[in-house]
Amino acid sequence: MSEQNLYENSEYQLKEYKQRRTNGQKPVEDGAAGTSIAKKKKVQQIIFGLLVLSLLFSLLCLIIGTVKNSMIYSEMKEQQHKLMMEISQFKSNDSAIYREMKELQDKLMMEISQLKSNVSEVQRAQSILASKLPKLKMNNHFWTPCPKNWARFNQSCYYFPSSSGNWHFAKQECSMLGSHLLVINNNAEQIFIKKLSVPKMYWIGLSDSAKERHWQWEDGTEYDSTPHFWASGEPNDAFNNEDCAHLDDKGQWNDINCSTKLNWICEKNSV
Ligand SMILES: [Ca+2]
Ligand SMILES: [Ca+2]
Ligand SMILES: [Ca+2]
Structure with a gap:
């Protein structure tokens, strides 16, 4: 075939191909043009396949991502629930503590109120006593630091029981009253006792x-550190058997047998 014929043949085939495409007919794929079209179609199919694969892969990634997000969301939801529960528990505990504090506060307020009332009572009693004190002093009813029926002189209280007994018995009786047998420490005490004893x-x-x-x-x-008021000629230890001292009928001292029965005088410090 000459070059001119080959060109004309190709032109003819192209025209026929276009004509068939315009009419919606399948082109005749033979010769060089048919081969080229088939290749193009194959390339298009490969590209389409790749696109489909790409889409499928993207879809798979999307599904995996969605599932994963769903799991994370579920976990977060669970943690949120737990947190809410804990907050609720805290609130509940706080309420209990608050109630307890409130009760304590109320109790304290009541006690303070009671104390205020007591203080008022004490102040009122003090005021009454203060108003009565001058009258008591005037009536000579002022409180004495000695027990009832005990005489007071300076810093001591004296008791003169009506009963009698020997010296050791007397000593014991005074001791039972928290006191001791009379001890004369000075002239003033001797004079005071003498007035009451004679x-x-x-x-x-x-x-x-x-x-x-x-x-x-x-x-x-100390015996030697104080004045003595023995009667004349005493102590004489008569019959070598006088070891206890007493006040005679004139208020002077005499030694006598300790088993003699006499009254006695107890003495103790005033409070
Ligand atoms: Ca004394
Ligand atoms: Ca003696
Ligand atoms: Ca004597």
Whole structure:
């Protein structure tokens, strides 16, 4: 075939192809043009396949992502629920503590109120006492620091029981009253006691039982450090058997047998 014929043949085939495409007919795929079209179609099919695969892959990724997000969301939802529960529990606990605090506060307020009331009562009583004090002083009813029926002189209280007994019994009786047998410490005390004792005789807390002529006061007062008021010629330790001292009918001291029964005088410090 000549070159001119080949060209004309190709032109003819192209025209026929276009004509068939315009008419919606399938082109005749033979010769060089048919081969080229088939190749193009194959390439198009490969590209389409790749696009489909790409789409499928994207879709798969989307599904995986969605599932994963769904799981994360579910987990977060669960944690949120737990958090809400804990917050609720906290609120509940806070309410209990608040109620307890409120109760304590109310109790304290009541106690403060009661204390205020008590203070008012004390102040009122104090005011009444203060108003009555001058009258009591005037009536000579002022409170004495000695027990009832005890005489007071300076810092001491004195008791003159009506019963009698020996010296040791008297000593014991005074001790039971939280006191001791009379101890004469000075002139003033001797004068005061003498006024109350004469003409009766009373045991006093002085003896030389432990050692002859070694006189001892019951409360430990030093015998030699205080004045003595023995009657004339006493102490004489008559019959070598006089170891306890007493006040005679003139209020002077004498030693006598300790088993003699006499009244006695107890003494203790005033409060
Ligand atoms: Ca005394
Ligand atoms: Ca004696
Ligand atoms: Ca004597």
